Amino acid sequence: MKQLYWQDLTVGYRQRPVLQGLSCQALRAGELVAVLGPNGCGKSTLLRALMGEIPAEGTLWQDGAPVSRAALAAQAACLPQALPPPSRLSVLEALRLARQLSGDNAAARYAELANMLHAMDLQEQAHTPLAELSGGQRQRVGIAQALLRQPRLLLLDEPLSALDLYQQHQVMAWLKAETQTRQMITILVLHDLNIALRHADQVLLMHRGGLYAQGRPEQVIRPDTLRTVYAIDTRLETCSQGRHWLMVDGAAQGFPPL
Numbered sequence: 001m002k003q004l005y006w007q008d009l010t011v012g013y014r015q016r017p018v019l020q021g022l023s024c025q026a027l028r029a030g031e032l033v034a035v036l037g038p039n040g041c042g043k044s045t046l047l048r049a050l051m052g053e054i055p056a057e058g059t060l061w062q063d064g065a066p067v068s069r070a071a072l073a074a075q076a077a078c079l080p081q082a083l084p085p086p087s088r089l090s091v092l093e094a095l096r097l098a099r100q101l102s103g104d105n106a107a108a109r110y111a112e113l114a115n116m117l118h119a120m121d122l123q124e125q126a127h128t129p130l131a132e133l134s135g136g137q138r139q140r141v142g143i144a145q146a147l148l149r150q151p152r153l154l155l156l157d158e159p160l161s162a163l164d165l166y167q168q169h170q171v172m173a174w175l176k177a178e179t180q181t182r183q184m185i186t187i188l189v190l191h192d193l194n195i196a197l198r199h200a201d202q203v204l205l206m207h208r209g210g211l212y213a214q215g216r217p218e219q220v221i222r223p224d225t226l227r228t229v230y231a232i233d234t235r236l237e238t239c240s241q242g243r244h245w246l247m248v249d250g251a252a253q254g255f256p257p258l
């Protein structure tokens with residue numbers, strides 16, 4: 001997959017529209033794309049629609065030609081918001097199963113699984129049942145499983161929600177490198193705007209079921225857009241290492257003070 005975009009994506013639940021004519025510019029192979037926006041604006045719904053899990057209208061375009069949602073879903077792996085269930089499978093068994101589900105039977109090699117355990121900092125838990133892991137460890141198993149499915153399109157719904165600060169940055173740096181190496185497209189839903197500023201190649205900022213802005217993180221994550229979309233007053237500062245950092249000053253006018 002070299003390129004993906006969608007036009008006029010319209011999705012609703014029981015006749016109630018959630019995404020209304022959502023279109024985006026091209027997402028390219030090797031890009032880590034952050035989907036941002038307030039609670040309830042439709043981020044998870046977008047991922048479900050791309051996976052063909054819920055009915056949707058509109059057109060998906062892959063490499064310049066329309067693609068069915070079934071064909072797109074066949075190339076994709078998705079990690080939903082909920083953590084993987086706490087089963088009796090060990091971490092290693094769970095990873096091996098995910099690798100086998102990729103359809104490439106020859107490849108459930110120990111070295112690849114060992115690399116994944118190392119990347120997700122789970123070596124010590126290799127033989128631990130999922131039911132005995134912490135929330136953050138289970139979330140890292142879920143991320144590893146999604147990667148082991150060998151997707152061309154990786155969809156992750158709030159994959160950092162259970163991770164500590166160190167793991168959030170580790171996982172994002174690793175996802176960025178894997179996305180480039182494998183030349184896949186990774187779309188992930190995030191709430192932390194500073195994580196998106198630091199790691200994403202592109203940002204889709206959603207607002208009330210539509211796309212409010214798309215572009216490089218520093219083009220989209222700006223005080224004027226955040227004031228409209230999140231109703232907060234912010235400042236972008238540049239730290240001594242030249243990185244952008246978002247400071248929150250307070251709630252926008254008309255809202256109770258933070």
Ligand SMILES: Nc1ncnc2c1ncn2[C@@H]1O[C@H](COP(=O)(O)OP(=O)(O)OP(=O)(O)O)[C@@H](O)[C@H]1O
Pocket residue numbers: 013014018037038039040041042043044045046
């Ligand atoms: N299964 C469902 N049935 C009916 N309505 C739903 C369903 N799932 C989501 N919705 C509604 O669709 C809207 C968008 O929900 P969605 O989960 O896509 O938001 P989100 O942007 O991912 O939110 P959050 O940041 O809180 O996870 C919400 O108003 C929600 O109530």
